[in-house]
Structure formats: structure tokens, C-alpha cells
Amino acid sequence: MKDKDILLAEKKEEECGIFGIYYNDGCDDAHGEGATAAARLTYYALYALQHRGQDSAGIAVCNNGEISYYKDVGLVPEAFNDAIISSLSGDSAIGHVRYSTTGAGTAENAQPLVVKYMGGQMALAHNGNLVNISNIKKRLEEKGAIFHTSSDTEIIASMLSMKIAESKSVKKAIIETMKEIEGAYSLVILADKKLIGVRDPWGIRPLCLGRLKNSYIIASESCALDAVEAEFIRDIAPGEVVIIEDNGIEYMQVKSTGREGICIFEFVYFARPDSVIDGASVYMARYEAGRQLAEEHPVRADLVIGAPDSALVSALGYSTQSGIPYGQGLLKNRYVGRTFIQPEQRQREASVSIKFNAIKSEVDGKSIVIVDDSIVRGTTTRRIVKMLRNAGAREIHMRISSPPVKFPCFLGIAMSSKEQLVASYHSREEIREMIGADSIGFLNLEGLVKTLKGIKCGLCTGCFNGDYPL
Ligand code: SF4
Known part of the structure; x- marks a missing residue:
């Protein structure tokens, strides 16, 4: 188990953030640094996507068809420095931050993945998880493919390479590959002097398109466009491929399933609140979830607090709707990173205190509503409740801004x-007793879906009700 798994033992982890830029604004513009402007902008955008993965970071650039890259384990500032960025010259770039759900969190498994194919080189960065990789891997191995990593991204790269060799066309290879792979995949690819964005036909992971003057950008979340002062154009549609090159931009709707489903957890927990995904504001979704929660599960209390950071907006919504004052009862230590030394089993209880602390003066003697975004395993929630009790809270009412997580996720x-899922084998009352709260209330699924005002895509709600889009 990794350090952050211990400290956030019940949390879900997103597996990646991706970014790509086709830089078309010359060498002497405001972004300076001439030929390294694409790499620099990618570096800044990866900072904005850091919440989507902290295990490794990487950038690949394409300079007249030649690809160079750098990737390493760690956060973006740990993996990169100015000298490294200065060595990455090219007019297009892709970047990746990774949380490893398949394949170990090592430098070899870091992305972008750079491979050679007949007549060229390709760099690829992937957010998602394929569900039919064992069949595909077997087929590719029978055709002579050899795999060096345990990541399903390598399977996609290998299939693309084989199909480019067969069809002599990157575009055709992508279309053919999309017919065979199933699961969640948002991709950015550098190949054949093109920047290509691909979103899987179910649209499970987000992907959007932006513009910075004459340059085009593809990113996991709109907050990465904001970070480089680019303008949001639109979300890339499920099953759509966007190809950017010197001649301009081409859109292809490659495959439709009739059953689109963006992961609803993007709104509950993964995405940054300042992002807008498929037409819905993440901030507004969380705020409305808090308001809805107060309607569904009212309680008399002195103070509403949120579990930092992802539940703070929902706690504000709960406070507004209920009229109970909002305060900060828990403090999060922002400096506990991936280099934190893993505690022994017996020290794990104490390790939560390194990550969080209760503010005694705020909670002592009070009846507290604490809002969290979800309960997966329940371990950290129990420790937080205990921490608030130790700080003198008189009553603790746990309110969860999503339904109980009862089903596993196969989509990354x-x-x-x-x-692993406490709600799949315990009743709500048993969970309440287990975490030591005085009451517990979960937002129902209908209420959660209602919070996604303006959403233009169907939803995956699989982990709440077992209804997966594929
Ligand atoms: S099962 Fe849950 S976490 Fe997985 S993609 Fe669907 S909504 Fe997201």
C-alpha cells in the first residue's frame, strides 16, 4: 500500500491527467523560450492536472517528426526542472501525470509512452482503463508483439503500430484500433507530425479542446486550459477523434455506442472544482449536492464542516441550505506528499493525524455536521470522527454527498x-456504528444526478447501482 493510500485509506484515486498542444504561435511570442514553448506550456498545464495523478509525470515533444521526451516518478516539480524543460524543443507536445491503477508506479510505467513504428515514431498518453486487454494482448503476442511494461497503454500503442504498418495511415490505424479496444480511454498522441486527441465511445473520462491564439490544445480538464490562459472551445465528444496538424484541424466521429457515460465520480471527487466537464460545472455540482443533502438529511447542529479538500464546497452548500453556520473544523496538511515514509501497520492510526487535524477551538462542545464526498472503505472516516470527538465535539453527524459505493469500478x-467497499456488505446503520457517528445520511442517486445542471453526456453510475455503460 502506498503512503497516500494509508493516509487516505478510503479514498478513490484517479489514474491520470493528459494534455497536448500543437503550438503555432512562432518563437518570439509572449510564451518566450522559442522552441521550448510547447514543452513549457505543457509543464504548467500538468501542474493544473496534478490532482489526477501524483506517481509520475512526463512530457514528449515532436520536432519535425522527431520525438524526444522526459519522464520520471514524482510530482511535476519533482520530475522536472528548468534544464530538462529547456532540452525539450518541438512545436507540439503532450504531457501526462499518472496514478498507477494498472502497472506499478515506476519510471518505466510513466507516460507518455514513446514507441517506433514502421516509418516513424509515436508518443502516447492515456487516461483510463481497458476492459478487454487480456484477449487483445494474447492476439498481439501471437502476431509477435513483445510487451515491456504491465500498462494497458502499451497494448494500445502496440496495436496502433501494427495497424499503421498494415494501413500506412495513422488515421486509419486509430479508427481500426477503436473498433477493437473496449473500456475507458482518453488519449493524446503525437504521430506523423500531428497532435491527435481520442475519447472512447462511452466518454468515460473527460477530454476537452481549447485554443491559445493560433495554437490548439487538448486536455483532461478545462482547468488546464485556464492555467495556460487558453480559451475553452468544447468537449471532445464520446467516440470522437480530433486531428491537429499544419493544415488545420479535422474532426471525425468514429464510433457511437448509444450508451454514453461520463464517470459521475469526476463531479463528486476527482475533477478540480474550477473545471467544467461536458457542460456541467464541477463546483456547482458539489455545491448543489450539499444543498440537496441538507434537504434529504436535515439535522439540528451548531456547525457544518467539510472533509478537506473535495467536500468543502458541498459543506458550504449544506450550510447555505440548512442555515447552520459553516466553519473549518479540520485542517489538512498540504505537505504530505508521495515521499512520506510508509508507517508500520500499528502506526497507521496515528498517520491520519499527520494528514488531518481537528481545530479544537472550532469544534469543542458543539454538535457538528461533517460533510464528506463518499465512503469507500470507511477507515479514514472512522479516524476523522474519532479525531473530532477527541477535540471535544458533542455530536457528530456524518453527511455524504453521494450514495453508498456498493459496486467495484473496472474503468480505471x-x-x-x-x-474493499464497506457499503457492499454493511447497512447504513452498521456503517454509522462502525465509524462512530451519531447519525449518517447519504445523498441518493436521483439527488446526485439532479446536481449536474447542463450536463450534455450520459452518466456512468456503476459503482453506486451496478449500471455500467459497458
Ligand atoms: S464505476 Fe464509478 S468510479 Fe468507475 S467509471 Fe463508473 S462512476 Fe466512475
């Missing part, structure tokens, strides 16, 4: 077995 989130 690290909760792949039912045994």
Missing part, C-alpha cells in the same frame, strides 16, 4: 473489488 479507478 482503484476500487476494483467488492470486498
Whole structure:
């Protein structure tokens, strides 16, 4: 188990953030640094996507068809420095931040993945998880493919390479590959002097398109466009491929399933609140979830607090709707990173205190509503409740801004077995007793879906009700 798994033992982890830029604004513009402008902008955008993965970071650039890259384990500022960015010259770039759900969190498994194919080189960065990789891997191995990593991204790269060799066309190879792979995949690819964005036909992971003057950008979330002062154009549609090159931009709707489903957890937990995904504001979704929660599960209390950071907006919504004052009862230590030394089993209880602390003066003697975004395993929630009790809270009412997580996720989130999910084998009352709260209330699914005002895509709600889009 990794350090952050210990400290956030019940949390879900997103597996990646991706970014790509086709830089078309010359060498002497405001972004300076001439030929490294694409790499620099990618570096800044990866900072904005850091919440989507902290295990490794990487950037690949294309300079007249030649690809160079750098990737390493760690956060973006740990993996990169100015000298490294200055060595990455090219007019297009892709970048990746990774949380490893398949394949270990090592430098070899870091992305972008750079491979050679007949007549060229390709760099590829992937957010998602394929569900039919064992069949595909077997077929490719029978055709002579050799795999060096345990990541399903390598399977996609290998299939693309073979199909480019067969068809002599990157475009055709992508279309053919999309017919065979199933699961969640948002991709950015550098190949054949093109920047290509691909979103799987179910649209499970987000992907959007932006513009910075004459340059085009593809990113996991709109907050990455904001970070480089680019303008949002639109979301890339499920099953759509966007190809950007010197001649301009081409859109292809390659495959439709009739059953689109963006992961609803993007709104509950993964995405940054300042992002807008498929037409819905993440901030507004969380705020409305808090308001809805107060309607569904009212309680008399002195103070509403949120579990930092992802539940703070929902706690504000709960406070507004209920009229109970909002405060900060828990503090999060922002400096506990991936280099934190893993505690022994017996020290794990204490390790939560390194990550969080209760503010005694705020909670002492009070009846507290604490809002969290979800309960997966329940371990951290129990420790937080205990921490608030120790700080003198008189009553603790746990309110969860999503329904109980009862089913595993096969689409790239690290909760792949039912045994890990406390709500799949315990009633709400049993969970309340287990975490030591005075009451518990979960937002129902209908209420959660209502919070996604303006959403233009169907939803995957699989982990709440077992209804997966594929
Ligand atoms: S099962 Fe849950 S976490 Fe997985 S993609 Fe669907 S909504 Fe997201």
C-alpha cells in the first residue's frame, strides 16, 4: 500500500491527467523560450492536472517528426526542472501525470509512452482503463508483439503500430484500433507530425479542446486550459477523434455506442472544482449536492464542516441550505506528499493525524455536521470522527454527498473489488456504528444526478447501482 493510500485509506484515486498542444504561435511570442514553448506550456498545464495523478509525470515533444521526451516518478516539480524543460524543443507536445491503477508506479510505467513504428515514431498518453486487454494482448503476442511494461497503454500503442504498418495511415490505424479496444480511454498522441486527441465511445473520462491564439490544445480538464490562459472551445465528444496538424484541424466521429457515460465520480471527487466537464460545472455540482443533502438529511447542529479538500464546497452548500453556520473544523496538511515514509501497520492510526487535524477551538462542545464526498472503505472516516470527538465535539453527524459505493469500478479507478467497499456488505446503520457517528445520511442517486445542471453526456453510475455503460 502506498503512503497516500494509508493516509487516505478510503479514498478513490484517479489514474491520470493528459494534455497536448500543437503550438503555432512562432518563437518570439509572449510564451518566450522559442522552441521550448510547447514543452513549457505543457509543464504548467500538468501542474493544473496534478490532482489526477501524483506517481509520475512526463512530457514528449515532436520536432519535425522527431520525438524526444522526459519522464520520471514524482510530482511535476519533482520530475522536472528548468534544464530538462529547456532540452525539450518541438512545436507540439503532450504531457501526462499518472496514478498507477494498472502497472506499478515506476519510471518505466510513466507516460507518455514513446514507441517506433514502421516509418516513424509515436508518443502516447492515456487516461483510463481497458476492459478487454487480456484477449487483445494474447492476439498481439501471437502476431509477435513483445510487451515491456504491465500498462494497458502499451497494448494500445502496440496495436496502433501494427495497424499503421498494415494501413500506412495513422488515421486509419486509430479508427481500426477503436473498433477493437473496449473500456475507458482518453488519449493524446503525437504521430506523423500531428497532435491527435481520442475519447472512447462511452466518454468515460473527460477530454476537452481549447485554443491559445493560433495554437490548439487538448486536455483532461478545462482547468488546464485556464492555467495556460487558453480559451475553452468544447468537449471532445464520446467516440470522437480530433486531428491537429499544419493544415488545420479535422474532426471525425468514429464510433457511437448509444450508451454514453461520463464517470459521475469526476463531479463528486476527482475533477478540480474550477473545471467544467461536458457542460456541467464541477463546483456547482458539489455545491448543489450539499444543498440537496441538507434537504434529504436535515439535522439540528451548531456547525457544518467539510472533509478537506473535495467536500468543502458541498459543506458550504449544506450550510447555505440548512442555515447552520459553516466553519473549518479540520485542517489538512498540504505537505504530505508521495515521499512520506510508509508507517508500520500499528502506526497507521496515528498517520491520519499527520494528514488531518481537528481545530479544537472550532469544534469543542458543539454538535457538528461533517460533510464528506463518499465512503469507500470507511477507515479514514472512522479516524476523522474519532479525531473530532477527541477535540471535544458533542455530536457528530456524518453527511455524504453521494450514495453508498456498493459496486467495484473496472474503468480505471482503484476500487476494483467488492470486498474493499464497506457499503457492499454493511447497512447504513452498521456503517454509522462502525465509524462512530451519531447519525449518517447519504445523498441518493436521483439527488446526485439532479446536481449536474447542463450536463450534455450520459452518466456512468456503476459503482453506486451496478449500471455500467459497458
Ligand atoms: S464505476 Fe464509478 S468510479 Fe468507475 S467509471 Fe463508473 S462512476 Fe466512475
